[in-house]
Structure formats: C-alpha cells, structure tokens
Amino acid sequence: MSDRPRASLRRILEDLGSTVLDVAVSPGELDTEVTGVHIYDPLDELLLPEGGILLAVGVDRAEQICALLDAVGPAAGVVVKQPMDVDDLVRVKVRETGVAVLGLTRAASWAQVAALLRSLLAEGDLTEPGETPPDDLFALANAVCALLDAPVTIEDRSSRVLAYSGRQDEADPGRVETVLGRQVPERYRRMLEQRGFFRQLYQSREPVYMELDDDIINRVAVAVRSGDEILGSIWAVVREPLSEQRQQALVDAAKIVSLQLLRQRAGADTRRRLRADLLSTVLAGGGDAAEAAGRLGIASERLCVLAAQLSDGPDADASRGESDRQRFCDAFALHVGAIHPRAAAAMVGSVAYAVLPLHAAGEEEPRSLRVAESFLTRVGSRHAANIGVGRMARNLTEVARSRADADRALRVLRARGASGVVAGYTGVHFESLLLQLSDLVQAEEQTPSxxxxxxxxxxxxxxxxxxxxxxxxxxxxxxxxxxxxxxxxxxxxxxxxxxxxxxxxxxxxxxxxxxxxxxxxxxxxxx
CATH class of the missing domain: 1.10.10.2840 (PucR C-terminal helix-turn-helix domain)
Incomplete structure (x- = not known):
C-alpha cells in the first residue's frame, strides 16, 4: 500500500479549479482528508461519515446552511449552488464546526459535480501539490498544460473526459461545457467527425492541429496508443500550431498517459474482482461474511439484497459484452452509494448485486423497491434491465436468504419476458414457488398423471x-x-x-x- 497522503479538500479544489467550485466560507486550512461524496436528501436520515463532502441540493438560505453545518459532524465540506446566502451567522458557524462551505457554479448540475468529485477520489491516493506521481492523470494533465502553456484534457475513445488540467477558464465555452459534463458535447463530436479530424487523429502518430470555427479556439490533439490499440487522446486549446519542441513534448506525454491508462485498466480489473469476491462472501452469509463486510465498509444489520440484470431479449447475457455489463454495474454501484454510504454493489457472474442498508422498521421492502425503480428510471433505455428485491435480513447470517429471494424474483421476471421491471420477492412468491416446483419435476423427469x-x-x-x-x-x-x-x-x-x-x-x-x-x-x- 502507498503511504502517500490521501485526497485533501485543498487538492481537490485545485484540481477542479474555479470553473466548477470555489470556497465561499473557509474555517482556515483546507487540509481535511476527503473520504467520499454524499447527496443531501431532507427526507432521509443524514448519515455523513467523517471527511465526507455533502452536496446540499435545494439549500440556499443562511439558516438552512447553518442547520446543515450543525448536523454533518466532522465533514470536510458542504457544497451549495451559487448564488447563496452567506452572512455572519454562516461564517461563525463555519468557524465553530470547522466545515467549509463551497460554492458550485450555476452552470453545473449536481450530477456533474458528483461525477467530478467521485472520479477525483477514484483516482486513488492523491498527493499534495508539488508531487507528481506517475499514476495520477490529473497531475499528468497539469504537467502537459505547463509544457504546452495551454489547458489540456485527457479523453477516452468515446470522448469522455478522464482528467483535465487547470486554466480551463482560459478556453472557450465548449471546453468549459466539456469539463463540466465530463464528455465532449454531441454537437462538437459531430462537427469533428464531419471534418475528418478524428480520422486524422487516429491515423497519425504525430499531433494533429485543428482549425475550428471563429467562436471556438483551435485545438491540437494526439492519440494515446498501446501498440495499434487506441486508448484515448490528449487535447490542448491553442491559438496557433505548436513549435517542434512542444510537439515532441506532447508525443512523449502521450506515451506516459498510455502507460497510466493501461495501469489503471489492470488496477480497475483487480479492484473489481476483489470487490466481487468480497461481496460474494457477504452474500453467502458464512463465517467470513463479517470480515468481508468490514473490508467493504458496508453495514452488517438490517440489509436488503438487490439483484439487477440486463434484459434486452431472451439471449441478452450471451450477446452482451463484459464492458456493457460492467458499465451497468458501475452505474448501479454509484446509485446505491449515493443513497447510503454503507451500501455496496459488484458484478457476480452476469448479475449486479447490491447490499443496501435500511433505516426505518416496517417499510423495508417499499423503500428497497423505490431505490430499484429510481435506478431503472435513471438509466432508462441505455440499460434495459430487471431488478429482483429480497426480503430484509436482520444481520449478515440472513443475507444469503435475501440474496436467494432477489435471485428468485429476478428469475420470475425473466420467465415473464419482462424488461425494465422491479419485483419484490413477496410480490412474486407464488410464481417463484411454481418455478421451483417445475425444476423439481424436470430433475426427477416426472410427467402429467x-x-x-x-x-x-x-x-x-x-x-x-x-x-x-x-x-x-x-x-x-x-x-x-x-x-x-x-x-x-x-x-x-x-x-x-x-x-x-x-x-x-x-x-x-x-x-x-x-x-x-x-x-x-x-x-x-x-x-
């Protein structure tokens, strides 16, 4: 394990830059370690772990901000969308609690800032300014920015932004929109494709200079390769072609980024396998479940298992690529993680399982169903899927039963040929029993009598x-x-x-x- 410092609030703010977040009220130094990103819901119990950043959706008045500062405990910061009402009471409360109040630019959505912050934390152990570890894409982007004297983004093959440098406010509105959305807007992608810039970029091993429209500053880009495989690209906002020396610096940077992307790919696969193994152990509910739950950081009491599976036709599993299933699972994990900090999700086989802690007694299954329905509504047509919901498990020893419930509910939906449907086990209990009885009949080769x-x-x-x-x-x-x-x-x-x-x-x-x-x-x- 690395002994380098973890993500500090100051480092995250420097990486994001004033384009997205700035400090509205600071308690002093911003060296607090950031442990996660959480979304405020006034209808849910506020459970914010130490070092968490709270996205205060719908909060703008001073009294609301003060109430949140009192409730969040030893948090790293509270993010409020600008313009916000910051008065002397808020400043006093910030000094008392030691929790910073951050302002989110009006142009950004809450989904965007949540994705930005989580991607920064997912980069691994972030270092303090002045250090440039080889495995930090944001540090690499800043280094390339310094070499080229231009704001830089590192993107994948789908034009999703993996990392970006500072100084993005010097670029045009299109670049700012790209950074906020973590994705090149479709109209710009279409324009680049129509002009053949992507074809030039992926065919050349040298940087490609692109002269764009009057309202868009020109770009220079280079493909990031591993042999013949295109991993992504580096884009810089420039007003004129690069000198020969800077072109070579960009080519060299692409080689370093290539190594990092390959390392991240391997590391992500390893982490996913480990997470899947740990969650499988929790779902089995055996003697090792408590240790596995501790390593995952999930709750151990009042749990519910959700089983989600893509459902595009009867042969969906055979036709789906592993990357499609993993993207679906990543979205599922992000959704349940935003609802509860001690939830976890991972892909086990072709099914994405989630273990969701429950709060109030007497409303376990309705709440779990709402969580599942909300997720399917959000992913919509991008991921046609079904979700089975198990009964509440009072502790880890009952999780295996909840997992079996979720699997059986999911099987009922498959047998119906359903898509985009959520089913709780109690709602499909009889159908599930008939399927189990059918299995027994087939296993014993019984016939009508x-x-x-x-x-x-x-x-x-x-x-x-x-x-x-x-x-x-x-x-x-x-x-x-x-x-x-x-x-x-x-x-x-x-x-x-x-x-x-x-x-x-x-x-x-x-x-x-x-x-x-x-x-x-x-x-x-x-x-």
Whole structure:
C-alpha cells in the first residue's frame, strides 16, 4: 500500500479549479482528508461519515446552511449552488464546526459535480501539490498544460473526459461545457467527425492541429496508443500550431498517459474482482461474511439484497459484452452509494448485486423497491434491465436468504419476458414457488398423471381441445359464458365439451382438491 497522503479538500479544489467550485466560507486550512461524496436528501436520515463532502441540493438560505453545518459532524465540506446566502451567522458557524462551505457554479448540475468529485477520489491516493506521481492523470494533465502553456484534457475513445488540467477558464465555452459534463458535447463530436479530424487523429502518430470555427479556439490533439490499440487522446486549446519542441513534448506525454491508462485498466480489473469476491462472501452469509463486510465498509444489520440484470431479449447475457455489463454495474454501484454510504454493489457472474442498508422498521421492502425503480428510471433505455428485491435480513447470517429471494424474483421476471421491471420477492412468491416446483419435476423427469394425463392423451389421439376447454373453465372460475367466449365456441358447445372431458378424464369438478391438482399440473407442464 502507498503511504502517500490521501485526497485533501485543498487538492481537490485545485484540481477542479474555479470553473466548477470555489470556497465561499473557509474555517482556515483546507487540509481535511476527503473520504467520499454524499447527496443531501431532507427526507432521509443524514448519515455523513467523517471527511465526507455533502452536496446540499435545494439549500440556499443562511439558516438552512447553518442547520446543515450543525448536523454533518466532522465533514470536510458542504457544497451549495451559487448564488447563496452567506452572512455572519454562516461564517461563525463555519468557524465553530470547522466545515467549509463551497460554492458550485450555476452552470453545473449536481450530477456533474458528483461525477467530478467521485472520479477525483477514484483516482486513488492523491498527493499534495508539488508531487507528481506517475499514476495520477490529473497531475499528468497539469504537467502537459505547463509544457504546452495551454489547458489540456485527457479523453477516452468515446470522448469522455478522464482528467483535465487547470486554466480551463482560459478556453472557450465548449471546453468549459466539456469539463463540466465530463464528455465532449454531441454537437462538437459531430462537427469533428464531419471534418475528418478524428480520422486524422487516429491515423497519425504525430499531433494533429485543428482549425475550428471563429467562436471556438483551435485545438491540437494526439492519440494515446498501446501498440495499434487506441486508448484515448490528449487535447490542448491553442491559438496557433505548436513549435517542434512542444510537439515532441506532447508525443512523449502521450506515451506516459498510455502507460497510466493501461495501469489503471489492470488496477480497475483487480479492484473489481476483489470487490466481487468480497461481496460474494457477504452474500453467502458464512463465517467470513463479517470480515468481508468490514473490508467493504458496508453495514452488517438490517440489509436488503438487490439483484439487477440486463434484459434486452431472451439471449441478452450471451450477446452482451463484459464492458456493457460492467458499465451497468458501475452505474448501479454509484446509485446505491449515493443513497447510503454503507451500501455496496459488484458484478457476480452476469448479475449486479447490491447490499443496501435500511433505516426505518416496517417499510423495508417499499423503500428497497423505490431505490430499484429510481435506478431503472435513471438509466432508462441505455440499460434495459430487471431488478429482483429480497426480503430484509436482520444481520449478515440472513443475507444469503435475501440474496436467494432477489435471485428468485429476478428469475420470475425473466420467465415473464419482462424488461425494465422491479419485483419484490413477496410480490412474486407464488410464481417463484411454481418455478421451483417445475425444476423439481424436470430433475426427477416426472410427467402429467391422473385426469390431466388422460385428457392430454385423448387430445393427441383425436385432435380435440378438451385440455384447453378445461383450462378456460378453471381460469374463468366456472363461468361458462366467459370461458366459451375465451375459446370462441357457443356456450352450449362448451357445456357439451365440459361434460365430455369429465367422462373421459374422470375429473370431479366439484372436488376442490381435484381442481387444485389439475390446475397445478397445467401450470407446471403446460397445455
């Protein structure tokens, strides 16, 4: 493990720059260690761990800010969207609590700043200014900025911003929008593609200078490669072509960024495997569950398991790439992490599992269902998926049962051919039992028996539809008119068929046990 300092509030503010965040009121030094990013919800209990940054959505008045400062404990900072009401009471409260109040630029969304802060924290151990470790993309971006005397972004193949340097306020509005959204806006991507700039960039091993429109400052970019594989690119905002010396500096920087991206890819895979292994141990609920939960930093009491799976068609798992499933799981983990700091999610096989702590007694399943429904609403058509929700587990020893519940609910949704649906285990309990019974029947190679068997044999031999007639009658709860309409025959014809099937099968329709037996066989074996 590294013994370098972890992320400090001062370092994060310097990396983000005044384009996004600035300090509204400071208690003094900003060397507080930042441990995570959390979103304020006035309807939820405020559980902010030490060193957390709270995004105070909807808070702008001085009395609201003071109340939050009293409630957050030893937090690193509270972020409030500008313009905000900062008066002497707020300044006094900041000095008393030692919690900084930060101002978020009006142009940024809360989703953007949450993603920015979490990506900075996910970079690993951030160093203090003056140190430039080789595994910090933001430090590399700042170093390239200094070499080129121009603001820089490092982007992946999809034009998502992986890191950026300072001095972005010197660039044009398009670059500022790119940094805030962590993604090159679609209209700029389309313009670059139409002019063939991406083709030039990925075909050349040298920097490519791009002359753009009058309202956009020109760019110079170089592809980041690993052999023949394009990993991403470095973009600098410039007003004229680079000198030969600076072009070489950009080429050399691309090689260093390539090594870092490869290292991050390998490290991310390792961390994901470790996280999946630890969460699998928690879900198993054995003797090692407590230690695994401790290493993951998740709660150990009043837990609920959610099982999420992509659902684009019956063969979704076979056709989905690993990267698609992992992006879906990452989004799922971000969602549950924003709801509760002691939640965790990881991909186990083709299913993304989440362990979600619950607060209030008596409302466990409705809250879990709302969390799952909210996630599916947010990802929308980008990730068509189903989520099964297990029953509440009072402690880690019951987590395995909650996981089994979630798996069974998810299986019911797959059997229905559903997509974009959330199901709690209690809501699909009977369907789940029928699927389990069907598994047992198939494992023991059992076949229909008794009256139902005789009806099926008669239909096969004579081409009749007596089994369908019986199903319609039972589904209509004995209503002959409704049942006959369902199979498109006259009511008298239906009555004749009903009499005929009882004679052939020996079924006593007045016997509730006999009706139950034949209905179960119909559900398990089909018509």
């Amino acid at each position: 008794g009256p139902y068997r005789r009806l099926l044999d008669h239909d096969t031999e004579h081409g009749s539809e007596l089994a369908a007639t019986l199903r319609a009658y039972l589904d209509a709860f004995g209503d002959v008119n409704a049942a006959s309409a369902r199979v498109h025959v006259h009511a008298n014809t239906f009555r004749y068929r009903l009499k005929r099937l009882t004679e052939i099968s020996g079924l006593d329709l007045a016997d509730p046990e006999a009706r139950l037996a034949v209905m179960l066989q119909m559900r398990i074996f089909g018509p």
